[in-house]
Amino acid sequence: MELLGQKIDFLGDSITEGHGTSSMNLRFTELLSSEYGILTVNHGIGGTRIARQRTPSQYPDHDKDFISRVPELDSDADVIMVFGGTNDWGHGDAPLGTMQDRTPYTFYGALHTLYTSLITRFPDRLIVVMTPLHRCNECDPNGPFGKRPGTLKDYVNIIREVAEYYALPVLDLYKDSGLQPDVPVIQQLYVPDGLHPNDAGHEILKNLIYSYLKNR
Numbered sequence: 001m002e003l004l005g006q007k008i009d010f011l012g013d014s015i016t017e018g019h020g021t022s023s024m025n026l027r028f029t030e031l032l033s034s035e036y037g038i039l040t041v042n043h044g045i046g047g048t049r050i051a052r053q054r055t056p057s058q059y060p061d062h063d064k065d066f067i068s069r070v071p072e073l074d075s076d077a078d079v080i081m082v083f084g085g086t087n088d089w090g091h092g093d094a095p096l097g098t099m100q101d102r103t104p105y106t107f108y109g110a111l112h113t114l115y116t117s118l119i120t121r122f123p124d125r126l127i128v129v130m131t132p133l134h135r136c137n138e139c140d141p142n143g144p145f146g147k148r149p150g151t152l153k154d155y156v157n158i159i160r161e162v163a164e165y166y167a168l169p170v171l172d173l174y175k176d177s178g179l180q181p182d183v184p185v186i187q188q189l190y191v192p193d194g195l196h197p198n199d200a201g202h203e204i205l206k207n208l209i210y211s212y213l214k215n216r
Contacts (some may be wrong), residue, residue: 001126001216007039008032008213009073011066012083015133016044020196028205036210041074049087051094051110062087067104070117079213080122081171082114083130086195089138089155096149096158099165107155111162119166126216129163130209131156131174136181136194171212179204 010016010029018027029040047062048069057063066084073080088094088107097106104110118127138152156174163170173179179201181187181194190201197205 001213003210003213004037005039006078007041007074007076008079008081009041009077010043010081010083011069011073012042012044013048013087014044014046015086015196016042016083017046018042018044018202019046020191020193020198021202022199026199026202028202028209031202031206032210035206041077043069043072044083045069047087047091048084049092049094050084050114051088051092051107052104054093054105057091062091065104065110067110067114067117070114070121073121075121077122077125079126079128080118081128081130081209082118084132085155085159086132086135086152089132089150089152090135096154099161107158108162111159112165115162115166115168127168128171128213129159129168130171131159133173133177133191133195133197134180134182135191136187138182169216171209173205173208177204177208 018024021027029042032038033040045061045064047059048064050066052065053063095106097108099108101109102112104113160170179186179190181191187194191197
């Protein structure tokens with residue numbers, strides 16, 4: 001895929017927003033733009049989830065779920081990339097649900113709703129799903145706040161499953177990023193807080209996204 005001059009909208013959470021970088025110019029979106037001539041539009045909002053919250057959050061911005069923000073994406077985007085799910089595991093209150101769900105209030109149902117909304121709005125564009133990155137304590141079946149019904153990998157597997165149902169391509173960062181902050185040296189170099197990549201981590205994300213799209 002020729003990327004020069006392409007417009008890519010990124011729908012995401014705090015990692016897309018750039019939390020963890022020393023400058024907004026060092027986010028992976030800006031790096032893609034400055035190095036490769038791609039027009040990137042960053043729709044990252046920290047704390048946001050894919051599934052809709054049942055009980056309002058302490059911070060209202062966290063409840064701007066991905067589904068509600070589909071209309072904000074640029075109508076002339078050539079590619080839409082969706083990068084979320086870690087906050088659903090981390091602090092959302094939606095149950096996992098089942099593959100048959102079509103409600104925004106379960107994780108399965110929210111993914112169905114999100115993907116069908118994107119496909120309906122952008123039927124002739126490339127829509128790419130990005131899985132969450134690894135994070136510290138991801139194997140705790142109750143999540144960091146003691147209320148999640150599974151591990152982060154359970155959420156990743158559901159993202160993969162629903163994306164496959166819609167034949168959406170998946171950039172599997174959980175599988176292939178090389179960023180596992182439970183390894184001390186990786187945390188020190190790339191993910192100091194155990195969740196958000198730093199400048200060096202965003203450089204890795206930039207390279208992975210560019211290579212993935214370039215080879216399509």
